[in-house]
Structure formats: C-alpha cells, structure tokens
Amino acid sequence: MKCDVCENEATVFLTQIINGQMTTVNLCETCSKAKGVTEETGFGLAEAFLSPSHRTESDTMEIACDACGFTASQLKKIGRMGCPECYAAFRDGLDGLLRNMHKGTRHVGKRPSHLSAVAPQILPRQRASALKEAPAPAPVPTPPVPPPDLAKLRAELDLAVKEERYEDAAKLKAEIENFQPKASK
Amino acid sequence: MMRFATLIKNPADWMKGAGPHSDVVMTSRVRLARNLRGYPFPGFSQERQRIELLERARPVVEELPEMRDGYSEDYTELSKIRKQVLVERHLVSREHAARSSGCAVVVDRKQSISIMINEEDHFRIQGIRPGLNLTSAFEVVDRVDTELEGMLPYAFDPKLGYLTACPTNLGTGMRASVMLHLPALVLTEQINPVIKAIGKIGLAVRGLYGEGTEALGNLFQISNQHTLGEAEPEIIAQIEKVIEGVVRSEVTARAKLKEDHQTMLQDQIGRAFAILRYAHILTSKEALNLLSMLRLGADLDLVGNCDRSLIDMLLLEIQPAHLQLNAARELSPEERDSMRADLTRTRLQSIDGPGSFPTSQSNNGGTTSPTHDE
Numbered sequence: 001m002k003c004d005v006c007e008n009e010a011t012v013f014l015t016q017i018i019n020g021q022m023t024t025v026n027l028c029e030t031c032s033k034a035k036g037v038t039e040e041t042g043f044g045l046a047e048a049f050l051s052p053s054h055r056t057e058s059d060t061m062e063i064a065c066d067a068c069g070f071t072a073s074q075l076k077k078i079g080r081m082g083c084p085e086c087y088a089a090f091r092d093g094l095d096g097l098l099r100n101m102h103k104g105t106r107h108v109g110k111r112p113s114h115l116s117a118v119a120p121q122i123l124p125r126q127r128a129s130a131l132k133e134a135p136a137p138a139p140v141p142t143p144p145v146p147p148p149d150l151a152k153l154r155a156e157l158d159l160a161v162k163e164e165r166y167e168d169a170a171k172l173k174a175e176i177e178n179f180q181p182k183a184s185k
Numbered sequence: 186m187m188r189f190a191t192l193i194k195n196p197a198d199w200m201k202g203a204g205p206h207s208d209v210v211m212t213s214r215v216r217l218a219r220n221l222r223g224y225p226f227p228g229f230s231q232e233r234q235r236i237e238l239l240e241r242a243r244p245v246v247e248e249l250p251e252m253r254d255g256y257s258e259d260y261t262e263l264s265k266i267r268k269q270v271l272v273e274r275h276l277v278s279r280e281h282a283a284r285s286s287g288c289a290v291v292v293d294r295k296q297s298i299s300i301m302i303n304e305e306d307h308f309r310i311q312g313i314r315p316g317l318n319l320t321s322a323f324e325v326v327d328r329v330d331t332e333l334e335g336m337l338p339y340a341f342d343p344k345l346g347y348l349t350a351c352p353t354n355l356g357t358g359m360r361a362s363v364m365l366h367l368p369a370l371v372l373t374e375q376i377n378p379v380i381k382a383i384g385k386i387g388l389a390v391r392g393l394y395g396e397g398t399e400a401l402g403n404l405f406q407i408s409n410q411h412t413l414g415e416a417e418p419e420i421i422a423q424i425e426k427v428i429e430g431v432v433r434s435e436v437t438a439r440a441k442l443k444e445d446h447q448t449m450l451q452d453q454i455g456r457a458f459a460i461l462r463y464a465h466i467l468t469s470k471e472a473l474n475l476l477s478m479l480r481l482g483a484d485l486d487l488v489g490n491c492d493r494s495l496i497d498m499l500l501l502e503i504q505p506a507h508l509q510l511n512a513a514r515e516l517s518p519e520e521r522d523s524m525r526a527d528l529t530r531t532r533l534q535s536i537d538g539p540g541s542f543p544t545s546q547s548n549n550g551g552t553t554s555p556t557h558d559e
Contacts, residue, residue, distance in 0.1 A: 068225045080305075082229040084222055084340030084348040094352075101353055103387075104414020107346030109357040110327070112334045 003028035011161075011169060065089035091155050186247070187256040187294060189267055193510065197274070197296030197313070200501065201494045204316020208484045209432045211364040211404070211497070214275065215322040215421075216311040217330050218349045218358035222340040226350035227287075227303040235287025235303050242307070245336050246291045246300050251329055260288040266515065269506030275313060277301055298325055305350050306358070308333070317428055319361050319421045327417075346413060356413030361421050363428050368403040368481040369438035370431075372453075379431060380405075387411055388427060402473035402500065407431070443485055454482035455539045462533045467526040472503045476529075482539055489537030499532055 003010040003026060010026035064071045066089060070082025075090055087094070098105045153172055160169040199212055220226060224238050239259075247257050260268070268282040277290050281304040288303045301309040310333075312325035333339075340348040346356035354360070370376040380390045389410050392400040407428065409420050442450050457478035461467075467475075480496045482488040501507060503525045509516050512524060 068229065070225075070229055074229075078228075079352075080228060080350045081226060081348075081352070083225040084220055087342065087345055087348055097352060098355065098413060101411070102356065102413035103411045106344055107342075107356045107413060109346060109359070109416040110330075111343075112339055112341050113331070 091158055192256045199313050199315040204318050206432050207316035209435045210317040211366055212313055213319045213322045213363050214313045215326050215361045216309050217326050218306040218354045219308040220306050220340045222338045228350055232286055239287050239302055243289055249332050251298055252291050252293050255293040257291040260285045266506050266509045270510050273504040273506050319425055323421055354412050357417050359417055360408050361424050362406050362408030365405045367405055367435050368477050369442050370435050371403045373438045402477040453478050454487055458538050461529045464526045466522045468522055472525055476500055488539050491536045
C-alpha cells in the first residue's frame with residue numbers, strides 16, 4: 001500500500017471516526033513523523049490529513065463496541081465508555097487521551113489477586129506475557145465473553161505500529177479490513 | 186438490617202470523633218470505583234440490566250463482614266428527603282441520589298463505609314474517617330474491595346487497571362479527598378494563592394458538595410485528579426503531604442490573626458455567636474458561614490465551653506434535608522430558615538459565648554454586649 005502523501009510504502013495506518021464516518025490515512029514512516037502521527041496528540045489528528053480525496057472506503061461506517069454497541073460518536077459526545085469492553089474497541093487514540101488526563105498510561109497500583117477478576121483480552125496475549133505484568137493467569141478458563149476478535153486485532157495493530165513492526169501491521173490491517181463490513185452492521 | 190431512623194439518630198464516628206489535625210481537617214474520604222465484567226456501565230445500561238446487577242451484587246455486599254447488620258436500601262424505597270439526608274451526610278453522591286430504579290446503598294453500622302451500587306460505576310466503595318487520615322480510610326475500603334473481588338468478576342485490565350465508565354477514573358479508580366476548614370486563610374486573603382498552588386500540582390479544590398459547588402462555610406475539598414500511573418499509597422502520601430502544608434499555613438494564619446488582629450477576630454466571632462444565638466431567620470449560607478466563625482473561635486479558645494463536635498453536628502443538622510427529616514414533612518425555604526434558626530438558638534444555649542465580658546451569664550442578653558479590648 002502506498003503512502004497517501006508521497007509514493008513510499010505506507011507503514012502507519014490511522015483510522016478515525018469523524019462526524020460518524022470512518023476515515024483511513026496511510027502513511028510511510030517519514031511522513032508519519034513529519035505529521036506528528038506517532039505523537040498521538042488526540043482524537044482530532046486525522047483532520048490534519050483529510051482532503052476529500054482521502055475519504056475512501058466505507059464512508060458511512062462507524063466503529064462500535066462489539067459487546068455493548070456503544071459507538072465512537074457517543075463516546076466523543078459524553079466522554080464515557082459504554083461497558084468495560086469499550087476500552088478495547090476504542091483503543092485508538094486512548095493513550096493520547098490518557099496522557100493528558102493522568103500521570104501515566106500504565107496502571108501501577110492494586111491488582112486483583114483473585115483470578116476471576118482478570119480480563120486479559122484487551123492486551124494481545126503475547127505482549128501480556130512478554131511484559132513483567134502480574135503473573136498472568138494463563139491457564140484460567142476464560143468465562144464466555146463476546147468474541148473480541150476485531151478489538152484484539154486493532155490492539156495488535158496499534159502495538160505493531162508502536163513497536164515499528166510494519167510488516168505485521170500491514171497484515172493486521174488487511175485482516176481488520178476483511179472483518180469490518182461484518183462487524184459494523 | 187438497620188433502619189433508616191436508627192442510622193440517622195446515631196452520629197457517625199467521624200462526626201464526633203477527633204482525628205489528626207481535626208481543628209483544620211474535618212474528614213478524610215477515599216472511594217474506589219469498581220465495575221463488573223459482562224455488564225454495561227450504569228449510564229449506558231437498560232433498567233433491567235441494572236436491576237439484574239443489583240439483585241446479584243447487593244446480597245454479596247450486605248454479607249461482607251464489615252457491612253453486616255448495616256443499613257441497606259433500594260432507591261425505589263427511599264423518599265427524596267431521605268436520599269438528600271444521605272447526601273448531606275456524604276454517604277452517597279448527589280449524582281447517585283438523583284437515580285432510582287436499579288440503585289441501592291449499603292452503609293455499615295458506624296457510617297464509616299458506604300457502598301453505592303449503580304452510581305456512574307457499578308460500585309463506589311467509600312471510606313470516611315475524622316481528621317487527616319487518608320491511610321486509614323484507604324485501608325478500610327481496600328479490605329472491602331479485596332473481599333468483593335473474590336466474589337464478583339471485576340473488570341480489570343493489566344495495562345489500564347480497573348476499568349471505569351469515565352476514563353478519568355481509570356487505573357486505581359481511587360479518589361482520595363479531604364475536607365478542610367480554612368477560615369483564617371480566607372480572612373487573611375491567602376486562600377486564592379493556596380488554591381492555585383494546589384491546582385498546579387494536579388490536585389482539585391472544590392466546595393462543600395463536590396464539583397461545581399461554592400466554598401460555603403470556608404469548607405474546601407481537596408482531592409487527587411490522576412488515577413492512572415501512580416499506586417494508591419503514592420497518591421495518598423502526596424495528598425497528605427500537601428494537606429499538612431495547608432494545615433500549617435492555616436494554623437499560622439490563625440495564630441497571626443489572634444496576635445495582630447484580635448479585635449477584628451473577636452468582633453467577627455462575637456457577631457457570629459450573637460446572630461446564631463438570637464436570630465429567628467437563618468438561611469443555609471448565612472448559618473454555614475457563621476458556624477465557621479464560631480468553630481474558629483472554639484478552636485482558638487475564644488468561645489467558652491464550646492465543643493467543636495457540637496458545631497460539627499450543627500453543620501449537618503441545619504442542612505435542608507436534615508431539617509425536613511426532623512420536621513417529618515417537606516418545608517418551604519422560608520419555613521426551613523425559621524426552623525434552622527430555632528435549632529441553632531436551642532443548641533447554643535449550652536455555650537458560654539465569646540469571652541471578653543464577664544462570664545457565667547450565658548442565657549440572657551448580656552452575651553451580645555460589645556467586646557472590649559483595652
């Protein structure tokens with residue numbers, strides 16, 4: 001995939017909801033740095049790039065939480081999430097938002113010691129175990145949760161971009177695009 | 186379970202108890218926001234979902250060792266006045282009191298722990314202690330939280346911490362707040378720079394009833410704003426350190442007032458006592474501000490035979506819902522102002538009043554005589 005600004009291979013993919021419409025921006029590494037994408041200044045970032053020609057695929061789609069149906073525009077309007085699973089669904093841009101709100105973006109306080117309380121689906125599994133997190137209760141049978149596939153993919157994509165694994169990112173993006181028409185309905 | 190009347194009849198231990206720095210720090214409160222996995226947050230759920238969660242969680246909460254034999258009430262069973270009384274006692278939030286179906290509150294016998302079900306989050310667990318004692322308030326809610334966590338599936342994420350309806354509570358879900366009485370900093374006009382300095386280090390300063398309320402009665406609430414990226418003990422240590430600084434400034438300002446502006450101070454306290462002791466119409470605002478001066482007088486030994494806890498109880502009892510509960514009916518604002526004055530006149534009978542005049546005559550007009558400072 002080509003960068004929307006120059007002709008290089010795009011490695012950073014920015015997806016945002018603006019006025020209820022999903023917009024995607026594809027950028028190469030140089031352009032993303034030039035435009036400050038990696039600095040995650042917040043939700044309004046895509047506007048910096050958007051000319052009408054960039055409004056490509058899936059014009060009327062909106063990201064919604066698979067678990068409760070809460071939409072990105074509702075989030076924007078009330079500033080609160082619909083359910084705990086929303087944090088995975090609306091992961092994009094969350095770090096930037098949290099950075100403005102808090103001392104950090106990573107929880108360092110109390111952790112439930114009871115295994116039943118841990119819902120590990122928001123972080124991709126390999127990362128949760130790679131980090132020195134509280135001993136991840138891996139063998140616990142996860143209680144039935146709505147399939148977090150799309151949310152998980154998005155989280156993985158986010159992570160891949162952050163860790164500059166651009167090939168993985170491209171693959172994940174393709175997977176997400178396959179998914180989206182179904183998930184958005 | 187305990188009845189509402191029993192709950193209200195007995196003052197909470199934080200109302201009569203004296204804690205560290207209780208001349209300046211009225212109370213320390215810590216609340217934790219917690220949610221269950223698999224349910225939408227209360228603000229985005231349907232009534233039947235809230236009721237389902239309530240029916241599942243309430244028995245569990247009531248059975249906690251700390252909450253046993255406490256007070257537990259479904260909001261559909263609670264009148265507007267009773268809910269407001271709970272707000273005035275800081276046992277529930279204004280936001281929670283405004284809700285009804287699917288909501289409940291559980292309070293322990295000592296009124297030092299309250300658990301709101303289906304507030305903005307599924308649970309708001311609050312601990313309240315007298316004086317500056319956030320650590321002790323935290324220990325209480327921490328214990329309750331750990332017990333609950335073993336029985337209910339909390340929504341927790343390793344990176345983001347406890348997942349809350351509002352991202353501003355994410356992480357620890359903890360809000361630690363302290364209620365301060367700062368009359369001397371207000372009188373000496375040092376309060377604004379103090380508030381500004383506190384705001385700069387990431388703490389919030391609010392009035393008596395939280396967000397957007399006026400600092401009536403020289404009462405200020407200071408609390409943390411950040412909940413993610415710092416552990417609970419760090420947050421608490423930081424606030425306690427800041428509060429100790431504010432307490433020192435207030436104490437210094439009080440000493441300075443007494444030293445340099447004794448006449449002005451005695452005049453203010455004397456006027457406050459005189460109005461509270463003899464007025465027949467008192468608005469809420471006027472009463473709070475006058476009681477604040479009287480509390481300052483008591484703390485500086487300028488009012489004879491006046492126990493601080495008597496004033497602190499009055500600060501609660503003169504509030505609108507407490508008056509209406511006492512009268513057992515709804516009152517118009519005019520009726521409340523007159524009943525409020527009746528109450529303060531009666532309660533202040535036992536006080537000798539501000540000094541600088543011959544003592545011993547406490548029950549006649551002599552107490553209003555002007556102060557002499559020569």
